[in-house]
Amino acid sequence: MFLAALLTATFLLTGSRQDAQPDLPKGAQGVWRAQSSNTDVTLTDVAFADSSRGWAVGVGGTVLHTSDGGTTWERQDSGTTVTLLKMSFVSPEEGWAVGKLGVVIHTRDGGKTWERQAADATLGLNLLGVSFVDAQTGWVMTERGSVMLKTEDGGKTWARQFISNTGLRSDLAFVDARQGWAVFAGGSLLRTSEGGETWAHQPGVNGVQLGTTGAFFLDENNGWISGWRGKRQGLGSGLQFLRFLTDGMVARTTDGGATWTRHDSDTGHTLRDVAFVDALRGWAVGAFGTIVGSDDGGITWIPWPSGTEAGLRGVAFVDRNNGWAVGEDGTILKFGPL
Numbered sequence: 001m002f003l004a005a006l007l008t009a010t011f012l013l014t015g016s017r018q019d020a021q022p023d024l025p026k027g028a029q030g031v032w033r034a035q036s037s038n039t040d041v042t043l044t045d046v047a048f049a050d051s052s053r054g055w056a057v058g059v060g061g062t063v064l065h066t067s068d069g070g071t072t073w074e075r076q077d078s079g080t081t082v083t084l085l086k087m088s089f090v091s092p093e094e095g096w097a098v099g100k101l102g103v104v105i106h107t108r109d110g111g112k113t114w115e116r117q118a119a120d121a122t123l124g125l126n127l128l129g130v131s132f133v134d135a136q137t138g139w140v141m142t143e144r145g146s147v148m149l150k151t152e153d154g155g156k157t158w159a160r161q162f163i164s165n166t167g168l169r170s171d172l173a174f175v176d177a178r179q180g181w182a183v184f185a186g187g188s189l190l191r192t193s194e195g196g197e198t199w200a201h202q203p204g205v206n207g208v209q210l211g212t213t214g215a216f217f218l219d220e221n222n223g224w225i226s227g228w229r230g231k232r233q234g235l236g237s238g239l240q241f242l243r244f245l246t247d248g249m250v251a252r253t254t255d256g257g258a259t260w261t262r263h264d265s266d267t268g269h270t271l272r273d274v275a276f277v278d279a280l281r282g283w284a285v286g287a288f289g290t291i292v293g294s295d296d297g298g299i300t301w302i303p304w305p306s307g308t309e310a311g312l313r314g315v316a317f318v319d320r321n322n323g324w325a326v327g328e329d330g331t332i333l334k335f336g337p338l
Contacts, residue, residue, distance in 0.1 A: 025302045
């Protein structure tokens, strides 16, 4: 009798915890909810053309598509089994995805069909960034090396643009046909104001040790970088060691990257990607299901419940009420009204 009562109480308590609403920040008008991706592969990036039509890419050449805001996701044939890392869509029909081993794929019909591009130009290097500003003009960034790739005919041909820094890169962002940034893993940047014809070095984010993973520029002045930071600590007798503080580093610029101010989120976890809807509202996602939001341009960050411990790799918003995050184990989350 006692055992039956104990089991019943345990069931009721467990059920109440599962059904309970997450503890949302004060004044929250939205919530993150899980969507079914019908896959368990790691998803690395997400892009939406509007509040209904979007794509997610990931390991094994995975491309997922939704036409109903993520209520249902269907797999598209990408034509490759190579891991895809980033993508860029300029309309509901036209988009590009890039990945490891120099893979660039392009669609003109919303992903119903994908074709390979730039096979000779990429030299088989891993591609960590792609940014198109219209159906003709775009750039692809290699993981390392001395070149950036640019197309002015939708990817039919690609020209190499030489850059001075050959270090490890993390992300690429263009806001128009002339203004763009290449972000390096150590926190520095290269900026172009001439469509990539020349690139100028920018010191980037200050810190003893930094790792940057994602970048987002709203316009030629306002931009954000996500990642992690570390600092040196003394052991006595002049000895030091580098302590990695994965505290959710976010840095903000209001002068086009000339200067940066760090506004760490204190999550204890690396932040993998960042996106802003406007100059005030933004989001960053990262390890162990971490999601943080800002309503003051990235100066302060508030933790949000995600309902998952899966690492999140990409985030995208089309307006203040519609956003998506993707990550490990096929995780897709949508932000929407309560």
